[in-house]
Amino acid sequence: MMISVRNLDLTINGKTILNDISLDIQPGLWSCLVGPNGAGKTTFLKVLLGSARYSGSVKSDGVEVFRNHKRNVAFVPQQPQIPQGISVSEYVALGRSKRDGWGNESSQSREFIAKVLEQTNLYGMQRQQISQLSGGEMQRTLIARALAQEPDLILLDEPTSALDLHHQIEVLNNLQFLQKQGVTIISTMHDITLAAMYADRIIVMQEGRVLADGASSEIIHSPELRTAFDNRINVYTLDSGRPVVIARKDEKDER
Amino acid sequence: MKGEKRESSARIQGISPIWNWRTTFICAALLLLVGLLAISFGPIHLRFGEIIKTLLGMDGGLSGQDRTVLIDLRLPRALLAALVGAALATSGAVYQSVFRNPLADPYLLGAASGAGLGATIAITNAHGDVYSLLPIFSFIGGTLAVLTSFFISGKFFAEPQSLLLSGIAVGSFATAIQTYLQQRHSSSLRPVYSWILGELTVANWQIVTWSSIYILISLGVLISISKQLDGLMLSDEESFSLGINPNRLRMIAVAAATLATATAVSASGLIGFVGIVVPHLVRGITHRVTNRNLLTVALAGAAFLVLADLGARTLLSPAELPIGVITAFVGAPFFLVVLRRRRTL
Incomplete structure (x- = not known):
């Protein structure tokens, strides 16, 4: 199930939430939306589900998502009922x-x-x-x-934010198992280190725009990722070659 | 192969709910039994056998005054009680799941206060026979109040809670006007008061006929969407992903439940407690929150109110108790027992 997004805009009460997004999502991959709070990640997930009104075009298998009732898409919300x-x-x-x-x-x-x-x-x-x-x-x-x-595509909004480290890995392993069976996964995640560990692709968002988009291993070292977080993150590489992202504490914060 | 099969049936133990036909059947049987009791007991005692023969049009049935008591007094009254009970219980269950609030009752959106205001206007301004006008006035009042709640909230699609709040505001406003009118016309205090406590004394075939049309239509709608109502337990995105349009479903559910409530209120006044107690009672007995047992809830509500009306007629005979007193008197303790046993709503 190929998803193609073209010139996606979304405004609520005059406020721009999503701004001119164009990208394609290949089937079978795990894509992760990353960015500060208010970047529009959750709204983008709702658009991909087909439950939000938007302008532009978001097609799944050639049909606009809100009209395509044959899709089998699962949604896991951040704050459940x-x-x-x-x-x-x-x-x-x-x-x-x-x-x-x-x-x-x-x-x-x-x-x-x-x-x-x-x-x-x-x-x-x-x-x-x-x-x-x-x-x-x-x-x-x-x-x-x-x-x-039994979805073809599963959308998850911060699936690990409420969990301790052990359970985070457990949930993400479950998703990885699902991905191996051919399910497409799109998630938002605040933990960029985990995102880089599991996702094939990272999409960096800020204020409704896509700042950077590409393979996780490349995006994590990109200057755009730092820009999205106001240059307040540091990226280190462990001896094993695995990247680690942590928040930076500025000197001015100490006063 | 055989062992495998046994293993798999053990594996799915306790998984997935099944429709509980047994409870539905018991409630239907209970309704029949209670209904028969209700038309049999009273100042004039009618025998079961003769009642059944009369109803089936067989020889040896009732005749003369007994027949009139059965056909023109007790039968319409029992039928009206059943209709009103089914309407209130089902609407209560539906409101509870639409607003995700176990305390929601059918009068929540101002239907009751609006209907009360309508009835008060009719009673305080009437010359002569008001009772034939009461249902019409209260129906208009109730429906107007709910429409006003919808209109004011506006944000229903974004947030069901705002509809709930505006319903409460509209309700208090209508009650305030009603109290004012009541004080201005203190001579009519008593009929207004007795209407507020609920009564089925005015039941006749005309009222039964028109209220059955509205109530049966709305119950039909509600029962047909009852399985999908379960989807509203999830977040809107999740239910959308399962093929439900949550806002449209809520609209249909609230509209049908309001029609049923307004009809019930206009036919019988305000009968409290049925809309909250009966749904929770059925849930407590079936150990199940889902709306799949909406038919059971309707039947149980009907049986409950027929029984309550029997009590209202006979306990202080020849005087009548307001039926709302009976429903609360019996319903509240029973409800508390179920609540305590289950410990969750």
Whole structure:
């Protein structure tokens, strides 16, 4: 599923959120949107989902995304709605609705849900109330719901921001496993080091524009990445060759 | 092969909800039973066998005064109670999921206060028989109040909570005018008051017929979209990704639930508690939050109100208790027990 974005603009109440974006997203790759808060990353994800109004053109397989109802795209929000009184398996089962029709889970679907729960390390917790889960379990449940959809494309808004280091890796490994099965992944991520570790491609955004776009290994050393963060980051390379990005503390901050 | 199959069925244990037909069936049976009781008991006791024969048009049925009591008094009243109960319970369940608020009730968007104002205007300005005009006035009042809430909030598409707030504001405004009118015309205080507490004494075939049209249509709509309403438990983007247009779905759901509520209020006054208690009761019994059991909720609401009306008619006979008193009196403790057992809403 090839996505091509041409001259994408989006304004809300006179404020420009996305400004003249043009790019292509190849199927099967993991692209990561990186940039400071307010850069328009989440809005761009919503445009790619097809739920936001925009001007310009965003085509998936040649059809504008908001009109293409055949696509199977999953979305994992940063701040989830956590419904009360619903169990993990019921929540994950909601992801099957597009395939089976609402409220008609087939027995194959129930098998598939069991598989997804095993894959995300949630099997055995299916009867537990979702509102009583820990942050890490919650995030895995959100992703399990998206996986239950068997999507061709999965959009994730800061999938790791609520997690400790160990669980961050766990969630990202899950996504990498999915990517190996041919699913296209587009995520936003604040941790640029992790983004460079997992994503094939990094798209740097600032104030609604794309500043830089290319292979992760190149973008991470680019001056545009520093510009996007007001030159307040340092990029080091470890002995293993892996790049590490950390925030810089200026002298003037100490006063 | 066989072992594999057994293993897989063990694996999917506790996974994925199934439609709970059993509860639906029990509620339907309960409604029938309660309905039969309701038309049988009263100052004149009618026998089950004769009632059934009369209803089926067989020989040996009731005749004379007994027949009139059954056909013209008790039957329309029980039917109206069932319709109103089903309408309030279902709208309550739908409002709760649309606004993602377990405390939402059918009167939330000002339908009740608007209808109350309409009824008060009718009662305080009427000459002669007001009761035939009451339903029309309160229906207009209720619908106008909800439309005003929609109009003021404007941001419904961005934020369902703002609709909720404007509903509360419109509701208080309507109540204020109503209280003012009530004080100005203190002679009509009593009929207004008894209408506010809810009553089904005015039930006749005419009211049953027109309210059944609106209520059955809106319940049909709500039950047909009930499975998709589950999608509103997710964030808007997630439900969109599952093929739902969340704003359109909310619009349809709120419109249908409001029509049902306004009709119920105009036919019977304000009957509290049904819209909150019955949905949670069904959820508590089925251990399930989803809207798939909306039909069960409707049947349970109908049975609950028919039973409550039976109590209202017979407990202090020949005097009548307002049915709203019964629903709260029975509903509240029962609700608390379920709540305590479940510990979550």
